[in-house]
Amino acid sequence: MPFISNRGNKMPESPIRKLVPYAEAAKKKGRKVFHLNIGQPDIETPEVALKAIKNIDFNVVEYSHSAGNESYRKGLSEYYNKLDLNITHNDIIITTGGSEALLFAFNTCLNEGDEVIIPEPFYANYNGFATTSGVNVIPVTSSIETGFGLPEISEFEKLITPKTKAILICNPGNPTGYLYSKEELEILKNIVLKHNLFLIADEVYREFCYDGKKHYSIFNLEGIEENAIVIDSISKRYSMCGARIGAFVCKNKQVVATAMKYAQARLSPPTFGQIAGEAALKTPTSYFENVVKEYIQRRNIIVEGLNAIEGVKCPTPGGAFYAVAELPVDDADKFCQWLLEEFEYNNQTVMLAPAAGFYATKGLGTKEVRVAYVLNQEALKEALVCLKKALEVYQGSTIQKKAEMKL
Amino acid sequence: MPFISNRGNKMPESPIRKLVPYAEAAKKKGRKVFHLNIGQPDIETPEVALKAIKNIDFNVVEYSHSAGNESYRKGLSEYYNKLDLNITHNDIIITTGGSEALLFAFNTCLNEGDEVIIPEPFYANYNGFATTSGVNVIPVTSSIETGFGLPEISEFEKLITPKTKAILICNPGNPTGYLYSKEELEILKNIVLKHNLFLIADEVYREFCYDGKKHYSIFNLEGIEENAIVIDSISKRYSMCGARIGAFVCKNKQVVATAMKYAQARLSPPTFGQIAGEAALKTPTSYFENVVKEYIQRRNIIVEGLNAIEGVKCPTPGGAFYAVAELPVDDADKFCQWLLEEFEYNNQTVMLAPAAGFYATKGLGTKEVRVAYVLNQEALKEALVCLKKALEVYQGSTIQKKAEMKL
Numbered sequence: 046m047p048f049i050s051n052r053g054n055k056m057p058e059s060p061i062r063k064l065v066p067y068a069e070a071a072k073k074k075g076r077k078v079f080h081l082n083i084g085q086p087d088i089e090t091p092e093v094a095l096k097a098i099k100n101i102d103f104n105v106v107e108y109s110h111s112a113g114n115e116s117y118r119k120g121l122s123e124y125y126n127k128l129d130l131n132i133t134h135n136d137i138i139i140t141t142g143g144s145e146a147l148l149f150a151f152n153t154c155l156n157e158g159d160e161v162i163i164p165e166p167f168y169a170n171y172n173g174f175a176t177t178s179g180v181n182v183i184p185v186t187s188s189i190e191t192g193f194g195l196p197e198i199s200e201f202e203k204l205i206t207p208k209t210k211a212i213l214i215c216n217p218g219n220p221t222g223y224l225y226s227k228e229e230l231e232i233l234k235n236i237v238l239k240h241n242l243f244l245i246a247d248e249v250y251r252e253f254c255y256d257g258k259k260h261y262s263i264f265n266l267e268g269i270e271e272n273a274i275v276i277d278s279i280s281k282r283y284s285m286c287g288a289r290i291g292a293f294v295c296k297n298k299q300v301v302a303t304a305m306k307y308a309q310a311r312l313s314p315p316t317f318g319q320i321a322g323e324a325a326l327k328t329p330t331s332y333f334e335n336v337v338k339e340y341i342q343r344r345n346i347i348v349e350g351l352n353a354i355e356g357v358k359c360p361t362p363g364g365a366f367y368a369v370a371e372l373p374v375d376d377a378d379k380f381c382q383w384l385l386e387e388f389e390y391n392n393q394t395v396m397l398a399p400a401a402g403f404y405a406t407k408g409l410g411t412k413e414v415r416v417a418y419v420l421n422q423e424a425l426k427e428a429l430v431c432l433k434k435a436l437e438v439y440q441g442s443t444i445q446k447k448a449e450m451k452l
Numbered sequence: 453m454p455f456i457s458n459r460g461n462k463m464p465e466s467p468i469r470k471l472v473p474y475a476e477a478a479k480k481k482g483r484k485v486f487h488l489n490i491g492q493p494d495i496e497t498p499e500v501a502l503k504a505i506k507n508i509d510f511n512v513v514e515y516s517h518s519a520g521n522e523s524y525r526k527g528l529s530e531y532y533n534k535l536d537l538n539i540t541h542n543d544i545i546i547t548t549g550g551s552e553a554l555l556f557a558f559n560t561c562l563n564e565g566d567e568v569i570i571p572e573p574f575y576a577n578y579n580g581f582a583t584t585s586g587v588n589v590i591p592v593t594s595s596i597e598t599g600f601g602l603p604e605i606s607e608f609e610k611l612i613t614p615k616t617k618a619i620l621i622c623n624p625g626n627p628t629g630y631l632y633s634k635e636e637l638e639i640l641k642n643i644v645l646k647h648n649l650f651l652i653a654d655e656v657y658r659e660f661c662y663d664g665k666k667h668y669s670i671f672n673l674e675g676i677e678e679n680a681i682v683i684d685s686i687s688k689r690y691s692m693c694g695a696r697i698g699a700f701v702c703k704n705k706q707v708v709a710t711a712m713k714y715a716q717a718r719l720s721p722p723t724f725g726q727i728a729g730e731a732a733l734k735t736p737t738s739y740f741e742n743v744v745k746e747y748i749q750r751r752n753i754i755v756e757g758l759n760a761i762e763g764v765k766c767p768t769p770g771g772a773f774y775a776v777a778e779l780p781v782d783d784a785d786k787f788c789q790w791l792l793e794e795f796e797y798n799n800q801t802v803m804l805a806p807a808a809g810f811y812a813t814k815g816l817g818t819k820e821v822r823v824a825y826v827l828n829q830e831a832l833k834e835a836l837v838c839l840k841k842a843l844e845v846y847q848g849s850t851i852q853k854k855a856e857m858k859l
Contacts (some may be wrong), residue, residue, distance in 0.1 A: 050563045058716065141552075152460060224578065288513050289696075299456055306463040307465035307584065314696070317722065322645065
């Protein structure tokens with residue numbers, strides 16, 4: 046039998062999806078599983094997008110332009126310009142999800158063996174894309190104590206080597222929900238200009254900022270037009286994860302021309318998804334007002350509910366629909382599997398994403414989980430009750446051990 | 453300004469798409485361009501597939517399973533089993549087009565610097581995927597003189613090194629339309645078993661075989677279950693290029709498990725395309741009978757028409773909807789550009805794909821072009837008239853030079 050490649054062997058499993066078989070088994074036993082593990086919102090897709098799909102009137106499902114339909118790119122540039130980002134349709138390549146945009150960015154900006162600095166915890170699949178591209182992820186650790194704010198500039202500078210080619214951020218962040226301030230972005234700008242790096246920003250949660258805080262894009266920074274690449278996607282914005290439509294956005298013409306060669310090789314992004322995406326540009330403002338209101342309520346339920354459980358610590362996220370919480374457990378990986386394999390309360394259980402997979406530094410995040418508040422408020426409350434009960438009976442609870450030690 | 457990566461610079465431009473700006477300019481001048489350059493068929497998508505899209509009744513466009521919807525994979529396995537390929541749904545990962553399936557295959561089976569042997573001329577984007585994966589393409593040349601049949605086994609064996617990990621074929625072939633016989637596939641089987649290689653077969657044109665010839669899949673071969681990977685796609689089968697739905701099919705469980713890690717990183721293939729693809733499985737047989745009849749007529753028009761032009765040589769393809777023809781020109785690249793930039797006959801011109809981009813060996817194919825017979829018969833006839841006129845006046849015609857030399 047021929048051998049699997051070394052890089053294939055090295056490719057990480059998705060820490061989010063590896064628990065799926067346990068969840069499936071729990072469901073087969075008749076248990077209800079509260080899915081707080083994935084970024085699949087329950088929010089409805091805007092009607093205008095679904096209508097456009099239902100009303101298609103062509104007879105051949107053709108390839109689009111490799112950069113995506115021009116009409117869509119023009120519409121998208123208007124959307125960006127309403128946010129004062131100063132983007133033309135020539136700065137945009139429509140991609141198959143944000144995933145493909147990130148692969149284009151890695152391949153275009155970094156060689157095999159080059160380094161990208163990413164504040165951790167970070168979206169676990171960045172590891173997969175880095176492995177695919179042969180790029181080394183150099184983590185700079187952000188701490189739950191500061192609510193996962195930007196690490197000190199000195200921490201970044203310590204890590205910069207001749208192999209460093211880029212810094213990648215997610216803003217607001219998955220998994221932390223942290224929203225970077227303008228000042229933090231200015232710090233990043235100064236680092237990338239000083240060291241001649243690319244600054245890649247995954248801004249797919251841009252619409253979801255809370256407590257009156259404004260989202261700043263790296264395109265709002267002046268003087269890094271040649272360094273800045275934005276990864277975008279309609280998956281979360283319009284609750285259309287399955288459309289697989291994202292965007293690679295950059296004002297550096299050489300970067301766009303290079304990324305276009307990768308785009309040409311795979312011919313075109315999905316046609317149906319582009320139709321839905323273009324129509325979604327007409328989504329009324331009220332849609333987002335309602336969604337943001339809903340997410341704030343959910344966030345409050347989750348953050349307050351979690352912090353009310355003995356031994357749980359959860360900072361308040363400023364955006365996105367995730368929170369990272371520290372649990373009073375020996376090992377969150379084991380705990381999450383146990384929740385699905387062994388635990389039930391009223392025949393219900395909770396699925397969480399263990400946070401260790403969101404860290405590149407071994408040994409970090411082993412007591413943390415990512416909670417996605419993508420269920421309705423009643424379900425979130427029930428899930429919190431379930432989680433509280435679980436922590437009371439879990440053998441590996443550090444709280445329980447303390448109690449036992451007292452005996 | 454930060455630097456583009458070396459691999460980004462090395463990434464080839466699509467030889468098929470690089471002429472697009474010239475075609476756009478010709479159209480802006482009011483010229484009609486006959487597009488014989490791309491594999492975008494004009495054949496209608498099956499109604500059953502479009503209907504399924506128009507009838508979607510969900511409110512959230514969700515991610516699917518990373519391997520694709522189970523119901524679709526089960527349906528697809530039935531489709532394969534009707535062809536006696538003995539595939540279960542667990543052998544299938546639904547991908548974003550055949551393009552992604554090929555990237556999964558390269559990443560799973562080959563390391564950076566490993567070699568894949570491909571009979572040339574081959575589908576030009578294989579170069580792009582190889583560059584993306586850091587894999588070296590080692591071409592084994594097939595000749596227009598034998599109608600692009602499989603090169604001698606000795607030619608393959610000369611090229612095998614410790615770095616050789618796979619052989620990749622396209623059957624029936626793009627760009628040649630060549631259909632491999634069972635005997636040729638048996639030869640390939642013996643080579644891969646002897647040298648412990650993977651055999652990757654791009655079989656996306658499976659339905660389009662002519663003159664009563666049967667398509668043999670590499671899954672029809674016995675004893676290479678662990679070595680065989682089929683790249684599939686619905687783009688051509690159902691004229692749904694824009695759906696971006698393909699499949700990675702393999703019976704080697706370790707290979708599938710590894711490819712699944714790449715699939716998990718990008719979360720899911722397109723949801724809308726999967727719905728269209730699953731519905732398309734119910735396409736009536738009459739659809740394919742009509743399409744194949746139409747393609748045979750078109751092929752005959754093209755092959756006969758081309759061979760009737762002085763100095764043109766075009767073997768008869770046994771499948772797909774392409775033919776490679778040798779033209780009496782100095783350089784097909786220049787000729788194709790000239791057709792768009794300068795030539796017109798009755799305000800019409802023809803767009804062809806220069807074949808040099810389909811060869812990895814420098815200097816081969818410089819007089820050849822790929823002709824895609826994806827237009828209706830009347831248009832093909834008009835395009836042939838146009839091409840004949842063009843060859844009569846083209847300054848770089850080798851026929852004309854001969855004529856001049858006689859003067």
